[in-house]
Amino acid sequence: MSADVxxxxxxxxxxxAAIRAGLQGYFGYxxxxxxxxxxxLAIEEPKHDYVLLQAESEVASANxxxxxxxAGARVMTSTSSPGFSLMQxxxxxxxxxxxxxxxxxxxxxxxxxxxxxxxxGDYFQAVKGGGHGDYRLxxxxxxxxxxxxxxxxxxxELADQYRTPALVLTDGSIGQMMEKVVLPPPIAYKPNxxxxxxxxxxxxxxxxxxxxxxxxxxxxxxxxxLQAKYKAISENEVRYEGYNLDDAEVVxxxxxxxxxxxxxxxxxxxxxxxxxGLLRPQTLWPYPTAAISELADExxxxxFMSVEMSAGQMVEDVRLAVEGRKPVHFYGRTxxxxxxxxxxxxxxxxxx
Amino acid sequence: MLQxxxxxGFGGQGVLSMGKLLAYAxxxxxxxxxxxxxxxxxxxxxxxxxxxxxxxxxxxxxxxxMFDVAVVLNLPSLHKFESVVKPGGVLIWESxxxxxxxxxxxxxxxxxxxxxxxxxxxxxxxxMNMLVLGALVGIMDIVKKESLIVALEDTLPKRHxxxxxxxxxxxxxxxxxxxxxx
Numbered sequence: 258m259s260a261d262v263x264x265x266x267x268x269x270x271x272x273x274a275a276i277r278a279g280l281q282g283y284f285g286y287x288x289x290x291x292x293x294x295x296x297x298l299a300i301e302e303p304k305h306d307y308v309l310l311q312a313e314s315e316v317a318s319a320n321x322x323x324x325x326x327x328a329g330a331r332v333m334t335s336t337s338s339p340g341f342s343l344m345q346x347x348x349x350x351x352x353x354x355x356x357x358x359x360x361x362x363x364x365x366x367x368x369x370x371x372x373x374x375x376x377x378g379d380y381f382q383a384v385k386g387g388g389h390g391d392y393r394l395x396x397x398x399x400x401x402x403x404x405x406x407x408x409x410x411x412x413x414e415l416a417d418q419y420r421t422p423a424l425v426l427t428d429g430s431i432g433q434m435m436e437k438v439v440l441p442p443p444i445a446y447k448p449n450x451x452x453x454x455x456x457x458x459x460x461x462x463x464x465x466x467x468x469x470x471x472x473x474x475x476x477x478x479x480x481x482x483l484q485a486k487y488k489a490i491s492e493n494e495v496r497y498e499g500y501n502l503d504d505a506e507v508v509x510x511x512x513x514x515x516x517x518x519x520x521x522x523x524x525x526x527x528x529x530x531x532x533x534g535l536l537r538p539q540t541l542w543p544y545p546t547a548a549i550s551e552l553a554d555e556x557x558x559x560x561f562m563s564v565e566m567s568a569g570q571m572v573e574d575v576r577l578a579v580e581g582r583k584p585v586h587f588y589g590r591t592x593x594x595x596x597x598x599x600x601x602x603x604x605x606x607x608x609x
Numbered sequence: 610m611l612q613x614x615x616x617x618g619f620g621g622q623g624v625l626s627m628g629k630l631l632a633y634a635x636x637x638x639x640x641x642x643x644x645x646x647x648x649x650x651x652x653x654x655x656x657x658x659x660x661x662x663x664x665x666x667x668x669x670x671x672x673x674x675m676f677d678v679a680v681v682l683n684l685p686s687l688h689k690f691e692s693v694v695k696p697g698g699v700l701i702w703e704s705x706x707x708x709x710x711x712x713x714x715x716x717x718x719x720x721x722x723x724x725x726x727x728x729x730x731x732x733x734x735x736x737m738n739m740l741v742l743g744a745l746v747g748i749m750d751i752v753k754k755e756s757l758i759v760a761l762e763d764t765l766p767k768r769h770x771x772x773x774x775x776x777x778x779x780x781x782x783x784x785x786x787x788x789x790x791x
Contacts, residue, residue, distance in 0.1 A: 264633045264642070434671050435629065435644040437636050520669035597674035 261440040267405045267431040268293035270438050271335070271361060274409035276301060279446020281330035282308040284321035286340060289373040290429035291363035294335040315340040319347025326356035327466040329453025331413060331446055335361035337429070338379050339370055342387065348422060349388030353468035353479065355486075357416035357450075359409065360394070360424045363432040366593040374593020375429035377513060380570035383426045384542040391480055393487045395423040395494065396541040398512040402436035408539075410441065415494060417448070419486055426541060428566070430514045430595060490543055497545035498537045501527065505534025507605055508552055510575050511564040512538045514595060519564055521598045526605065532557075533605065541571070549578035560608055562586040564601055566594070584608070610665060612751060613673045615690055617658035618682025618703070623738030627680070628659040631742060633764055634756035635663040643671040656685050663751060678749065680741060682723070687711060699748060701741065719748060719787060726782060736779035743783025754780060 265273070272294045275283070285295045295311065302309045308325075312318040318334045325332035336344065341362045351358060362383065366376035381387075383396045395415050397408040405427065412423035454464045470476040501523050502508065511519040516537040526533035536552070538545050552558050560583055563572035572587040579585050588604040590596045614631075616624040625646050632642040646659045660676075662668045679690040682703040694700050696715045704710070705725035711718050721744050727737040746752055757780055761773050 262636075264629075264636055264644075430645065430671070433646055435632065436668075436671075437642055514671070517668075518670045518672065524669065595672050597672075598670060599674055 261442075263438050263440060264435055265402060265438050266293055266433060266435050267399075267402045267427065268363065268433070269297045270402045270440075271405040271409045271425065272297035272301070273440060274406040275333055275359070275413075276305055276307070277441060277443040278410045278413045279331050279444055280305075280307045280333065281446070282310075282321075282325040282332035283334065284310050284312050284318045284325065284332070285334045285336065286312050286315050286318050288315075288337045288340045290365055290375070290432050291335050291337045291361070293432070294361065294363070315343035316347065319344035319351070322358050322360075323347055323351050323354065323356060326351065326358040327354065327454050329448050329450040329455055331417075331448065333359040333361065333413075335363065337363050337365045337373075338367050338376070339365075341379065341382065345382075345388035347388075348394070349386075349390050349392060350468045351422045352388075352392035352394070352483070353390065354466050355420045355483075356422065356466065357413075357420050358422050359412045359416060360422060361409075362424060362426050364426065364428040366591065372593040373429065375431075375514065375566065375595065376591065376593055377428060377515065377566040378568070378570070378591065379426065380541065380565070380567060383424055384544070384574070392483060393421075393490070393542055395419070395421060395490060395543075397423065397425050398539060398541050399425065399427050399431060400513050400516045400537065402431070402434065402438045404539075405431065406438055406440060415490075417450075419490055420452075421486060421490070426513070428513055429593075494540060495543045495545050495547070496539040497548055498539060499548075500535040500537070502534035502536060502552065504532055504557065505552075506532040506557055506559045507534070507609070508549075508558055508561045509533060509535045509564055509601075509605075510538070510549065510561060510571070511535065512541060512571065515564050515566055518596060518598055519601065522564075522601045522605075525598055525602055529602075531602075531605065531609075538571075544574050544578070546574070546578040549575060550580070553579040553582040558583055560584045560586060562588060562605060562608070564596065565589045566596070567591060611668070612663045612678065612749075613676045614661045614663075614678040614680070615658055615676045615693075616661065616680045617656060617686035617690055620657045622657075622682050623735070624657055624680070624682060625659050627738040627742050628661040630757060630760045630764065631745075631752065632661050632663065634752040634760040637756050637759055637763075638752055640665060641668050643668050645671045656683060656689075658686065658690075678745065680745060681707075682737075682741070683707065684709060701745060701748070703741070717748075719744065721783075721786065723783070726786065727779065730782060731775065731779055733775060736776055739776045739779035740783040740786075743780035744787045745783075746780075747784035747787040754784065
């Protein structure tokens with residue numbers, strides 16, 4: 258069979274990928290710039306078996322995801338920044354209840370109701386916990402329409418593997434842009450979830466899903482279980498991509514659409530005799546701390562620069578990895594503006 | 610080789626679909642592509658634009674600040690994009706409605722009375738964007754005309770396929786206008 262090659266928007270691609278991953282339930286509320294996801298799923302819904310429900314709010318969407326995941330179904334929701342803020346209570350509950358599901362945040366500029374243009378200002382919320390309590394999300398950061406497909410499927414798989422919610426953190430530019438994408442064949446999803454609340458048969462005890470543990474000892478035991486899981490994820494699931502790092506003196510760190518711009522900065526810089534390289538985290542949590550730390554030990558590396566569409570968020574994780582061994586600089590734009598290669602080159606020059 | 614292009618005009622003039630069709634045609638010819646639309650306040654009533662990159666290699670940035678080609682169909686777009694065409698690049702401007710011609714002399718400027726030609730010769734101003742696309746591929750040889758037709762066949766819903774011959778005529782008219790030095 259020849260490859261299924263399409264020309265798609267990022268939002269359409271992630272919706273199609275979810276269907277091919279065996280989606281069983283989508284619960285969402287429209288918000289720009291991600292509405293094509295629910296639109297696409299609504300158009301396709303009659304041809305497939307999944308449940309599609311437009312919730313009355315993002316608060317409800319997140320809790321419907323909780324319910325669907327507790328019943329053992331492959332479920333997801335998608336939203337954009339202000340909507341993801343509304344979901345945080347549900348996200349924390351789902352993390353505590355250890356339910357696999359997928360969240361998608363096609364981020365826009367904030368704070369507040371903000372702008373509908375692309376932004377990376379939700380990094381803290383995604384990786385440091387936007388909700389309460391000691392929990393983590395597996396956070397995947399695509400930088401192309403193809404990776405919207407790949408990371409949607411990966412997100413579902415990792416969520417199942419670790420019984421934990423995963424988040425695809427992308428932004429309006431990747432949601433709206435169109436690129437060539439190769440779609441994988443649909444999989445026949447056969448969940449293996451003996452813990453799911455599917456009704457009590459004669460041969461096992463009742464399954465219960467909760468995030469309420471009144472007894473301190475019990476709550477601490479749950480926390481220990483979560484932390485052990487997060488440790489395993491940190492050890493096994495770090496993903497990143499390097500570009501021209503082997504002899505780099507200037508190491509750019511960028512994710513998502515900014516990493517695409519930085520790839521061009523590396524090429525432009527090298528045309529002008531600057532030894533620039535790029536480290537692109539593909540997972541924002543777990544973070545490629547060890548890879549950055551190794552680079553900080555290289556004597557040839559003069560400085561790091563985190564480039565973001567934020568006022569400086571991921572740069573804190575770069576600093577934690579570098580631990581003061583090298584200068585860590587920051588360049589960013591906010592408000593929905595994507596920095597140009599030229600302004601990033603100038604920012605590097607200003608530090609050399 | 611990487612070609613960075615921007616298409617801009619009023620919402621409704623078909624600038625987004627023009628870029629989309631060109632990108633799709635290039636994809637069909639085996640090239641790497643990206644299409645990035647403006648989807649902000651512009652699109653809600655003002656000017657719209659899209660950036661199209663076509664390359665033989667993996668495309669780094671889907672956005673850019675300087676372009677090899679700018680196609681502008683209204684005056685605000687001319688004001689916005691004339692200055693960001695790379696020296697030696699191409700600027701196509703809609704000369705039947707824009708009354709202030711571009712002033713740069715270090716780029717290849719092509720005046721194209723696309724709206725007038727589409728209205729008078731094709732009796733359908735809606736295919737003006739296809740006429741412009743024809744002119745662009747006539748000047749630049751980015752994709753083959755046949756690939757654009759394939760792109761129309763693949764992307765237009767079946768119920769609109771009866772319009773393909775008209776679109777093809779518009780593309781051909783655009784090509785002939787630039788070859789005759791219009």
